[in-house]
Amino acid sequence: MADYKWPEAEKRKYIGKRISRVDGPLKVSGKAKYAYDTNRPGLLHGKILHAPFANAKILSIDTSAAEKMPGVRVVKIVQGPGSVLQWAGDEIAVVVAVDEATAKDALRAIKIEYERMPHVVNDEDLAAVPTDNKRPTAERTQGEPDKAFTEADVTAEGYYGNAIITHCCLESHGQTIEWTDANNVLIHPSTQGVSVIGNDLAKALEIPAGNVNLKMDFIGGGFGSKFAIDRWGVECAKVSKMAEGKPVKLHLERDAELTIAGSRPSMYAKVKVGAKKDGTLTAWQSEAWGTGGVAGMGAPALPYMLNFQSGVPNYRTKYTSVSTNTAPQRAWRAPSHPQLALITMGALEDLAAALKMDPIEFLRKNINLFAPRAEIYSQELDKAAELANWKANWRPRGEGAPGSTKTVKRGLGVSMHTWGGGGNASNCDVTIYPDGSVDIKSGTQDLGVGTITVLNIVVAETMGIPMEWVKVFIGSNRYPASSASGGSTTVGGISSASRRGSVDALNQLFAKVAPTLGVKPEELEAADGKIRVIANPSKSIAWKEACAKLGSQPITVRGEHKAGNRELSSSGVGGVQIADVSVDIETGIVKMNNFYAVQDCGLVMDLKTAESQVFGAMIMGVTYSLYEERIMDNATGRVLNPNMEFYKLAGAMDIGNFKVHMMTGKGYDERGPVGLGEPPTNSPGAAISNAVANAIGVRVPTLPLTPDKVLAALANKKGGSSNAKI
């Protein structure tokens, strides 16, 4: 049996080092071509007619005027008379025309009669939601929560939550599709599942799966919203066929992107927590609700991370799923975790404040509740506190951290989080050519996680050759299938598969050169561009010479990682974040000073791209904490801010200073690469909300922490009522 184990730390040349993203120069120079940049000869443009109402039945559609417009090639009805549209933005028809403007003009020429029905588009005010739209799930209880609360020395009650936000991919959803002949389709999509969605398209088109040729070199953001071929993908293929197979480009407009192409569910909760004087948590109670659109939203696992088996015996949780006339939710970078972290870590911070305890002390006191990662969190809390200089900078709630003035209050807040991750199923072909060059092909995608770089690192590390000698090919469904990128599973999967493939290919090469060196293949190793005898490293053969022994036949080996295999990759990580903010108490504006992240992801493959992954999550975190919100209008049922003007994102000057520390070494490396896409996204909401509460002495209940809410919370505080009741 070949030995696939990851090399020991002292032997690693690339793994875990700070290596620049190999496709970075292409991206920053604009040479990288995204699906949106695909402009095939003879290109036609598709546009979708979206429902203008949140709940309506189509009575009739008249497309005749649109069809007659010059430049219009196809008008296709997607949902015809009798269809019920359950959210504004739902797809009704597709128009294909010679240019975008003509297609859009033609959409307006389609005449539709609707029967309108009442809609519900907001859920924070649960009392205002009609009973028919509410589905309470069963209450869960353990122990004797009521008794525990009576016996608790201190209790805190609070309200926490966040509105729906969207994925807001900078490259909108869509694709360009053409029929290369009557039965074969070429698609350039923006997708998280290069090896997946082509099969779905083939099925929808009733053609053999192999007839779909899918190519995607780069993707401009997915965050969990680009796993499916989607109705617009299938319709794009159909209208291309109707247009004699000509290439049709159909990407969503920004307003549709923000309205229908993915959203993160809302979650709100009223929470009560109880503790002993010494900080030991004794009881939890929560009443939560939220929506993910028409289908509502499944019950969340509240409280977050707290392992009740190992400590707190008393809890009661209730949940109500709310159905709204809004487009269905999609997995948003760590589904449910950011919301759960906000609710749980917010409530715990309020309890610590009520106890007049330092929240880090409080978490340490209860660290065993965070089994099985108590040790990891404990180390990470130390590191985060050190980075933030917590001892010097933290002050009890409302006292204002050093640097506070009469009008600007500074505060610090902490949060912890977890995520599963771990390698998903992945395949690759590793080829060693007789001239010494090496390549790897895999039907995976680089969502920004560094897929290309990691594959390059693993192959070069394993074969002991410079990274430049390795070529990485991804982004085609004609390459060995790899899973979709989601749930922090890509690096775990592709690194394991490529390690196996590289080791196996190398072993075949060893077999070829062993006779020359007069040893057995298993006595050889590859390092520094040579193949050498382990026991006597001076006895070696240069890589190129070794490969020349292959004659005319390259070695190609399939590397395979099966989902669930835990030899090279495992699951489960922990992280701690500390936010340092300033709040202008006259305007309610929150500014980030510093933001610290300490993160575990098992074995780090590339320190630099790992850190950038965390930076990206922190930027997203600042953005959803302070600015982002999909604003739904009760009267029209439409999204009011489907644009980058009022759907607010942070700019470079808004995010403050970041510091990231990746946990490595013993306790981390031996778990193999786990995954990093989701975890650092989970804590920012809680850490920033806690920091604001620490600064101004009162909880601002919901994200985003906008001036109106901050000022309202301050006004409440003056009036005497505070979120944390003691």
Place this chain on the structure above:
Amino acid sequence: MQKFEYANATTIQQAVALLGNTWGEAEVLAGGTDLLALMKDYVVAPKRLVNIKDIKELKGITMTANGLRLGSLVTFEEVLDNAAIKRSYPAIWQAVAGVTSPQIRNMGTVGGDLCQRPRCWYYRAGYGILAKDENGKALVPDGDNRYHAILGNEGEAKYVNPSSLAPALISLMAKIKVAGPKGSREIAADQFFVTPKSDNEREYALAPNEIVTDILIPSASGVKTATYEVRQREVLDWPLATASVALKLDGKTVKSAKIALGHVAPVPVDSDAAAKALVGKAVTEDTAEAAGAAAVANARALSRNAYKIQLAKVAVKRAILQAAG
């Protein structure tokens, strides 16, 4: 975008001759940063665009002892790059600096800033300037009005005037020079903005065939000016409230004051009350605060924008303190 005819004017006379007698038939195209977005969204759909960017008389910045002239085609970036404006008219310079997008500043013109259309999300979604649904029901009062007006909102218009430049010009008692087929006239900056009663009217006092040609600002020698914007983000973001002030001091005492607020009402608000509260007093935290309070004494919150009253008050206070510096 609806198809349109594109006319390129090279003189003011040509431009005004190409404009129609009713609103909506033709639109003036300056930098296009607002107009093109409106057209792409079918919010305005002119039959003709009249490009004025090739009219030389509309360009250029001149500063003399008597004051400052900005051609209507002067871009925000030109103002930002002008050290003399920064020195002598800080209120103007600061207002322009608040537009933190180089792209918008490079294309957007001062004339266009005054004539840009409101950002009310109901207006931009096609419900008209007075934001009414198919049945004529007003959408703002019961809708999401977090960014809407807190002053001058008694009538049907509830949007806020989007110009950050306007309050600065009002505080400096500027004049807007406009030209039409019969020649030109000057309009005081505080008279330039009007509140329309229907979709067929505009938010400014131009006739459909008039254009803005110049902005004329009297000398600010001896005047202390400042603009303070309450903006949530550093990246391009609409102010939630702004105030521009121009103060003449006699020693420490305020001899005269002109205080204007932006982004809080359908028109920029020239606040006599705030000015009165300040005149005759020394500028202190307290007097500045009192002037802020006076500026919003008549404010009336809609269902969810009460916070803007506080922000407008703070903007006035901070602008005064900044000007008195």
